[in-house]
Amino acid sequence: MKKRLTLLFAVCVATAARAGLSVFAAASTTDAMNDLAAAYRAGGGESIRFNFASSGALARQIDAGAPADVFVSANVKWMDWLEGRVENISATRFNLAANALVFIAPPGSDIAFDGSVAGRIAVGDIKSVPAGMYAREALEHLGWYSEWKPHLVQASSVRTALLYVQRGEVSAGIVYATDARAAGLPILGTFPPESHSPIIYPAAAVTEKESALAFLEFLKSDKAKEILKRHGFKDV
Template structure:
């Protein structure tokens, strides 16, 4: 799983205390200082962009943004189980809906923030040209190798991947050869290290790993539009959180998302 990123300042956090949330170790600031921080739980694929946005936001406002990145499913479950958070960014609508149905987000703050594309990556220098034609031979091309993507039972990228392969009549053949990762970045690492010959990730993930290259892109109509919703968590009382959410969707914020390859959120049907 993609590691936890912490953006802790110096000095005023010397009295930090240790806490454990669902088995993930976190170092949290003392209550007085923690109230000034913004805690973001965000889909693994947003890591590089959120880190830059947090840095820019701190430069503009002085407020520290602390971020934790993992599969949207894992983060939603953390919030459901009481993990402290101010903002949740999901890589699909389902997990935001899951929290909204349980009154765990501030519904009036919810916004469809971003879009993305689904691609197949191979290790840098690979000559494999994945067959994404209707009824194609991707499973045969894998040979004894596996295809890495998020676990389709809960990880958004895996759910998108399953939908696309089903649309192309290739799911039944490919499913037995899946390497089911717990996040899109975990799947990316398997390809980058050459442990698997093929992976299905978002285009933005492929762009930040020099160890992979995009070998093919899925037809846009083969999977549901990839949508990243964001919202304030219902339990948050941090005024700075709303400011950071506003910043992420401002023109300056959207310029950062674009820099990392994200596209505008798909229009609602």
């Protein structure tokens, strides 16, 4: 009897953990997504459980069977990669927002955005984290990459790179404009849009749940666009 009660309790806990909508979203959307979820809930929508990480890590988790209902990526490449593995994505995918790539430093820094490099520079992993991938493209386009590469401190997500800058553990960082805004850090320079691939955030349903489609429809609403704009995201 005791074993049966223990098993029943475990099943109830697992069921509770799965309650609500599961949204896997790029780390750079953390603040905006939390506000979007609150607005969605206030309008009668269900509760949302978030998993925030780099888009590459999230895409791999979903491909491995992680229980996600919606995926919001910080670049098109990772959504393309997952679309080839999850049937539902192509039918529900749309571009949610856009962003810009900026150069930041801790308060009081005298570092300049002029191609010279001094000290360590925080970036997302240049092979898997979208912000790092964009950063490498931009540095290569400007002819700075070979000189900057030894100074790059690669982080597991753009928010981790941002944290390094906030703590003063690096001399500067390359993040999204929305990250700099969220942290209240000064932007020393913005990388030219033509220096890297367009920073687009595609969103799509990973399951056929009606609630996933309902949340995606909310993300297309004027209310959602207003919240995204407040956090510094741009219209696509």
